Amino acid sequence: xxxxxxxxxxxxxxxxxxxxxxxxxxxxxxxxxxxxxxxxxxxxxxxxxxxxxxxxxxxxxxxxxxxxxxxxxxxxxxxxxxxxxxxxxxxxxxxxxxxxxxxxxxxxxxxxx
Numbered sequence: 001x002x003x004x005x006x007x008x009x010x011x012x013x014x015x016x017x018x019x020x021x022x023x024x025x026x027x028x029x030x031x032x033x034x035x036x037x038x039x040x041x042x043x044x045x046x047x048x049x050x051x052x053x054x055x056x057x058x059x060x061x062x063x064x065x066x067x068x069x070x071x072x073x074x075x076x077x078x079x080x081x082x083x084x085x086x087x088x089x090x091x092x093x094x095x096x097x098x099x100x101x102x103x104x105x106x107x108x109x110x111x112x113x
Contacts, residue, residue, distance in 0.1 A: 007036075028092060031072070034065050035095035065096055070103055 029035055038061045045054035076085045094100050 026092075029095045030089060030092045031065075031069055031094055031096075034069065037061070038065060038096050062096065062099070066099060066102055069094060069096075069099060073103065 026032065041057045041061050042054055045051075045057050073089070079085070094103075
């Protein structure tokens with residue numbers, strides 16, 4: 001598991017020639033490298049039976065990716081204003097638990113202001 005998640009994280013950088021690539025992992029996940037790193041970092045602590053570090057790694061990685069993914073999603077919406085990114089995003093998942101919920105909540109809050 002550890003090796004496969006690390007490979008997912010590392011190989012994602014090499015396969016993203018166009019983010020609309022509808023083959024391989026980008027047809028399911030919008031941010032496969034982030035998903036791989038998140039589960040790898042938390043999974044290593046589970047394998048080591050280190051519950052405190054597991055919780056801390058999960059919180060730290062979630063916080064980092066919350067803001068990083070929000071920035072990337074906004075940038076991609078601006079780069080593709082014709083709705084192409086919205087249709088791609090509707091067909092794919094982010095893959096990190098609760099990130100999608102938090103991002104939709106943040107977007108709703110920003111629109112209300």
